[in-house]
Amino acid sequence: MVEKRKPIPVKEAVDRVMKRAAHVKSESVPLEEAYGRILAEPVIASHPVPPFDRSPYDGFAVRSVDTKGASGESRITFTVMDHIGAGTISSHTLGEREAVRIMTGAPLPAGADAIVMLEQTVIDGQTFTIRKPFAPMENVSPKGEDAKEGEVIVEAGAFIQPGVIAVLATFGYTNVQVATRPIVGLLATGTELLEVNEPLEPGKIRNSNGPMIAAQLKRMGIDCRLLGTLPDDEDACFNMVKEAIHECDAVITTGGVSVGDFDYLPSVYKRLGAEVLFNKVMMRPGSVTTVAHVNDTFLFGLSGNPSACFVGFELFTRPALISMMGNDKPYLPYTKAVLTADFAKANPFNRFIRAIYESTPKGSFIEPAGFNKSNSVTSIARGNAFIVLPGGTRGFQKGDEVDVLLIGKEEGVESWMLN
Amino acid sequence: MVEKRKPIPVKEAVDRVMKRAAHVKSESVPLEEAYGRILAEPVIASHPVPPFDRSPYDGFAVRSVDTKGASGESRITFTVMDHIGAGTISSHTLGEREAVRIMTGAPLPAGADAIVMLEQTVIDGQTFTIRKPFAPMENVSPKGEDAKEGEVIVEAGAFIQPGVIAVLATFGYTNVQVATRPIVGLLATGTELLEVNEPLEPGKIRNSNGPMIAAQLKRMGIDCRLLGTLPDDEDACFNMVKEAIHECDAVITTGGVSVGDFDYLPSVYKRLGAEVLFNKVMMRPGSVTTVAHVNDTFLFGLSGNPSACFVGFELFTRPALISMMGNDKPYLPYTKAVLTADFAKANPFNRFIRAIYESTPKGSFIEPAGFNKSNSVTSIARGNAFIVLPGGTRGFQKGDEVDVLLIGKEEGVESWMLN
Known part of the structure; x- marks a missing residue:
């Protein structure tokens, strides 16, 4: 008899998975290796930025106070005392109508509280004249304008992109506390499967x-x-999966989750005492995607069909793993686009169609990436989004506007915006 | 005297850079290391996909021909001869009203030309009945429906994302010919600079x-x-840059490109005989960004100000390097979004403001990522886009809709869509 499974909505399936995503530990890595990791601690400003009143210009x-009353008719002359x-720090303290020639990034010398830009002067040897008054702190980047000491600059859980690296460097973080990466094991199932280096055989792929x-x-x-x-044997399957869950935070299998005569995983889950979060989702492809959970380890039972396998990974495995690392943007980014092809068939279940998304000043458009049955492999290679x-x-x-999920962003978004 | 520079539009600057991006060589890498590389050769289907007429269902x-005339009133009975x-290949050739029990992914046995799904049958021991006729090839995934032998599946120049890996594996590519990665050298300039592990000193960062x-x-x-x-010495700078261009496809410098008294790079470019593609761009931040070219090597003179440096890299360096690898999607993805804050000031030059972009079913919104002067470092850490x-x-x-460029996509887009 064929087992009857009760399909649940995609959003419900995503929620069931995400509720089980427990945080992994953290570890310290050198700054040079921190790109792409997830911050386990906030980045705190260890000093103000800039750390001193700074000249943002050459001048x-x-x-x-010495510039008061300056005008085109009544220019005021300054004498340059240092350069x-x-x-570099100037050892000179400015006296009346004295100036220090200063380059971008240098700290204001003692007594100074304004910067005259080069183009606002007429230079004559060691003196220059100005023709307008300057307000206190005019043309100055004051200490702390970008960040105050002790301020949280980036929250724990953030993805470490290049800008985060820049602030870590600024504050002297030679080592960074980041989330460990989940240990993920992969088990293939299917007696039809050859290795990549094997020649094709009848009936095999x-x-x-x-x-x-x-x-x-x-x-x-x-x-x-x-x-x-x-292997094609239930006991051997059980033993391999059991061993895998001991060493992994997540075990991904491909194939073997359906109700076919050689699909052993459902009974393996039962023998392991795993809680099956779902084994049927109202979606195409990938409706047989199964997620189970046992001893803090996820079991992602993805479809053996390439397109379905890809979808199952991106919708369930990816957000779970990102969330385990403490990041709060685990979902594929959402956008909208105008369809450039008809989809005449009705959709009893949510459909995720591998597609090519393009956004231009004239609008955002999306077209299917080719052959889109669940067993297609070529359309996965061509698309950058799901319709x-x-x-x-x-x-x-x-011409209809449709929902789109973007694939291949280094960072995701905070919420699942679809049903 | 301060040198007067003539600023050029951003698009013109981008074009001047891209015209100089010559392709690098290619190399062979194992499939396991091919993710994220650029294909140097097309992926060609070495066999049809699927390679045989395949059952997409359990059934x-x-x-x-044996199903003709089947109906609810006149069910036709079949005898199961194999499983x-x-x-697995069945050695049985189907005779009249014979069937083979078959699982998803298996090849059709000799004589068979249709699949009856399990749920379309009533099973009784070694026989089952059907109540509708089946057309030739009904419920069959015919050989070659996804790809024909010899078909170009992915063009040379494509970014190798996970779907491309899947087709490479399908066609037995254990090694993949990819573009070599450009050799990029980085030289910092600025006597104010401390290493990340050094304690802060007065006047330094x-x-x-x-x-x-x-x-x-x-x-x-x-x-x-x-x-x-x-170093803070023109001759020494010249020698270091000269050495760098011998070993690199691109040399990036930060700082020292302005017209300040300690900015030696403009004269270094002159002494190297480099063609300066531009040294002033109509943009903020980063207007002093300079790109030069000598002996097939790019010299990217980025600003020393962090925000300006970041922008210069993303607008010029990134697309040039991607294009050198033969990829045709080197530009930051474009989109539109609604501003959630006022920008009261007029914009004499194009402004690139580090910002946080969010797209939801209710619309796409963008807000500035904080303090946005060219010397800001904190806003770089917070944003995922440019306004x-x-x-x-x-x-x-x-409430105004503005142009947005997205940062942090693994793949870019084909054209620069802005002026």
């Missing part, structure tokens, strides 16, 4: 899901433990 | 641009050669 540091570049998932993980900065192929057609809708026409 | 393989899973650029390069998969800090306010415009109000 002359003056006392604003400093960035990184090469395992493309394994390398694909390894790359999906690598895109997130996560290495994948290749744990081999599950999402909600379940319960009739067909869509060219 | 029974039958001869469609195969994926990867830590070098944040170096680690930031290294991370911007790492985001593109490119390692950066840290070539040190340029682009065109030069020659008056202020913008909250």
